[in-house]
Amino acid sequence: MLDDIYFMNLALNEARLAQEAGEIPIGCVIVCNEIVIAKAHNLTQTLNDVTAHAEMQAFSAAAEYLGAKYLKDCTLYVNVEPCPMCAAASYWTQIGKIVYGTKDTKHAHIDRTILLHPKTVWVGGVLEEKSAKIMQDFFQKKR
Amino acid sequence: MLDDIYFMNLALNEARLAQEAGEIPIGCVIVCNEIVIAKAHNLTQTLNDVTAHAEMQAFSAAAEYLGAKYLKDCTLYVNVEPCPMCAAASYWTQIGKIVYGTKDTKHAHIDRTILLHPKTVWVGGVLEEKSAKIMQDFFQKKR
Numbered sequence: 001m002l003d004d005i006y007f008m009n010l011a012l013n014e015a016r017l018a019q020e021a022g023e024i025p026i027g028c029v030i031v032c033n034e035i036v037i038a039k040a041h042n043l044t045q046t047l048n049d050v051t052a053h054a055e056m057q058a059f060s061a062a063a064e065y066l067g068a069k070y071l072k073d074c075t076l077y078v079n080v081e082p083c084p085m086c087a088a089a090s091y092w093t094q095i096g097k098i099v100y101g102t103k104d105t106k107h108a109h110i111d112r113t114i115l116l117h118p119k120t121v122w123v124g125g126v127l128e129e130k131s132a133k134i135m136q137d138f139f140q141k142k143r
Numbered sequence: 144m145l146d147d148i149y150f151m152n153l154a155l156n157e158a159r160l161a162q163e164a165g166e167i168p169i170g171c172v173i174v175c176n177e178i179v180i181a182k183a184h185n186l187t188q189t190l191n192d193v194t195a196h197a198e199m200q201a202f203s204a205a206a207e208y209l210g211a212k213y214l215k216d217c218t219l220y221v222n223v224e225p226c227p228m229c230a231a232a233s234y235w236t237q238i239g240k241i242v243y244g245t246k247d248t249k250h251a252h253i254d255r256t257i258l259l260h261p262k263t264v265w266v267g268g269v270l271e272e273k274s275a276k277i278m279q280d281f282f283q284k285k286r
Contacts, residue, residue, distance in 0.1 A: 044212075047207055048207070048210070048211075048238055049202075049203050049207070049211060050202075050206065050212055050213070050235035051199060051203060051232050051236070052203075052236055056194060059192075059193075059194055060192050060194060060195075063193065064191070064192070064193055067191070068191075069154035069187075069191060069193055070193070083231065083235075084227070084231035084234070084258050085228055085232045085234070087231075087233035087236065088226065088228035088231050088258075089194050089228045090225075090227065090232075091227070091228070092193035092194055093193055093194070098168055099217055110257065110258065114253065115227050115231075115253065128285055
């Protein structure tokens with residue numbers, strides 16, 4: 001079934017690719033009419049670019065795929081709540097919906113929803129445990 | 144003299160390149176030890192990418208130039224106050240200072256300073272009139 005669980009598992013697959021490359025394991029997919037039009041994972045170390053978050057790459061790739069500026073009919077699935085940069089980037093894309101797995105505890109003091117486009121639906125807690133575990137495992141190994 | 148006025152004029156030159164390409168005229172430079180290490184202008188139309196703001200491109204280019212992840216000893220000069228996405232991106236770069244020309248009136252309700260790295264110095268109003276005029280001229284011609 002092509003539901004939130006299905007697409008979040010695809011985002012988690014992307015997160016695993018990041019993990020294998022030694023990157024913080026955050027991955028995402030962008031879906032439009034039940035079709036995955038972009039997938040990406042965090043590449044900040046690989047590209048030596050602290051802005052190379054999964055979501056930023058996926059926004060650019062999705063617009064390229066659609067040949068359209070806006071992602072109004074699309075949903076972003078990402079295992080960790082988007083950071084303020086990515087949330088504010090989503091404002092520009094006017095993306096229809098953002099579904100994330102686990103909360104971003106690092107920037108918890110910044111309410112992401114004030115940064116979103118007013119029409120963007122914001123949903124958290126999909127595959128929350130799995131989404132959190134991959135992050136916890138990564139940082140435990142780092143220590 | 145290599146002062147704020149000098150570097151803001153370079154940012155305005157970049158803004159003019161955007162304007163000539165039919166883009167919203169926002170341009171920037173990143174300076175490190177009085178040397179310009181990156182310059183960029185808004186390319187959202189040209190690249191069909193709503194996240195292709197001048198600052199985002201300059202952050203990536205500056206890190207590439209330095210071969211370093213962080214821009215702690217650098218200053219960003221940009222003719223318009225960075226939007227929430229670019230301000231939040233600057234958090235990740237840990238840039239030392241941001242100097243802008245005129246206020247961003249479109250997202251005035253979002254306090255950019257809560258998005259910055261705690262060590263980033265935030266200064267506005269350098270060549271304010273010139274910085275505002277290029278924007279006003281652009282939007283007047285659009286109407």
